[in-house]
Amino acid sequence: MAKIGKRLKKAYEGIDRNALVALEEAVKAVKAGATAKFDETIEVSLNLGIDPRHADQQVRGVVALPNGTGKTVRVAVFARGDKAEEAKAAGADIVGAEDLMEQVQGGMLDFERCIASPDMMAVVGRLGKVLGPRNLMPNPKLGTVTPNVADAVKAAKGGEVQFRAEKNGIIHAGVGKASFSEEQLVENVRAFVKAIQAARPSGAKGTYMKRGAISSTMGPGVKIDLASALETA
Template identity: 50%
Template sequence: MGKKMKSAMEKVEERQYPLREAVDLVKSSAYAKFDESVDLAIRLGVDPKRSDQMVRGTTSLPHGTGKKLRVLVFAKGEKEQEARQAGADYVGSDDLMEKIKGGWMDFDCAISTPDLMAAVGKLGKVLGPRGLMPNPKTGTVTFEVGKAVGEIRKGRVEYKVEKAGIVQVPVGKVSFKAEQLFDNASAILEAVVKAKPSSCKGRYLKSVTLSSTMGPGVRLDAVALTKQWS
């Protein structure tokens, strides 16, 4: 362990912090020379193997993620033009699919009109593992492609529970003001708490940790957060 990491860890006590205090601590303990990302790791009391306990959705961050996302849209005709006018980085159909089949993956999120999903679905083995497959549940399969591109540009993020029952979502950058990180983290936590499956019994938020890319994790008071938005 390096001296900087050791010094950062010494600032974090073995207790659960209120969100505002945790944000300040994450900012003060960040030490990397680059602008670190700040992320939430939320462990849920669900069984991801059960379809009725899959937690997945999207929410908009009030202050964005601090990262410019490269948006790809599968569309034709008028919808292709709509996507371009909305600011999508890459727009097309068969041409883009062929590039992806050839190994090209220079984009961060993908949107598709419903009429092209039969063809896009054939890219599942490539896009699926990377979390890039368009999905109606996250608003990325839609004829309102201009609106979808705009929402992503403004800071819409996707959350999805992984096999281990953990949801990991970016909330911004260390350079953000503390209030901005607080607002973004609150938006995500509220969305995840409200997405609790009706079949989930017992404690839903098992643990919540806020951290920067290189910094130590700061544990949040999961019980208080659950009460706040339940």
């Protein structure tokens, strides 16, 4: 078992790793423990009572965080003509059609979000083996296949977070930065948890959200009392 470094050991002082902590107190503790020399990402992890191998137990969606993520997101858009110009005007970093497909096939993956106008899906579909494993494949359910490419670009740039449960039922996402205020982080975490709750699949039985925790990139994790995260502010 790896040894805990002095910095992390100090960060864990005063934290009961087995206790369930109200969201506001958990955020306060995680912010206090984020002492790295860079602006750490604040992350939320949830253990769900699902088996994503079954079609009726998959959890996937998107949520707009009220205070954004604090992260610069590079967006690629597959579009032609006026739609391409709209995407550029909205702030897309990379815009193209067949030329962009060829770049991606050649290994260019310098983006974190991929959006496509509906007429481009015949082209984008040829990139399934490249984009799919990286969760970059445009999807109508996530709003990334849309005729309103400008709105999709603005949403991606403005703090929209995509989520998808892994095969073991764990779902996680970055919900802000350590430099955010406690209030901003609480609002973002609450929005994220409520989005997961709303995305409960029809096949989920018993306890849906089993456990939750919040942590910073280099800091300690704190278990969240999920009931407090679902409260209306």
